[in-house]
Amino acid sequence: MSEKKCSCGCGRDASKTPEYRVPVGGEITLADLPVGMTATIVKVMPKARGRKKFADVGLVPGTELLMEAHAPFGGLLRVKIMETSMALHCDDAANIVLKKEA
Numbered sequence: 001m002s003e004k005k006c007s008c009g010c011g012r013d014a015s016k017t018p019e020y021r022v023p024v025g026g027e028i029t030l031a032d033l034p035v036g037m038t039a040t041i042v043k044v045m046p047k048a049r050g051r052k053k054f055a056d057v058g059l060v061p062g063t064e065l066l067m068e069a070h071a072p073f074g075g076l077l078r079v080k081i082m083e084t085s086m087a088l089h090c091d092d093a094a095n096i097v098l099k100k101e102a
């Protein structure tokens with residue numbers, strides 16, 4: 001049986017991380033989205049710091065995005081929104097609720 005390694009290069013066993021479990025209700029946060037998955041933003045939590053900045057770069061409900069990479073030691077995520085790739089801190093990404101594409 002072969003292990004499924006995380007695609008970001010950190011070497012962890014991706015099958016044992018919570019990001020590969022199917023969420024109840026189909027909603028997850030951006031911080032939990034697996035690399036290579038596409039999802040649509042459902043809402044940005046009101047307590048999110050920089051909520052207006054998120055809107056300025058396209059992180060608004062209804063926008064589709066792609067998780068490109070996780071930093072090897074955590075902390076940052078790289079997402080693609082429309083034709084732009086950007087880095088987000090995991091704490092900020094935890095305030096963005098998504099619905100996975102079927």
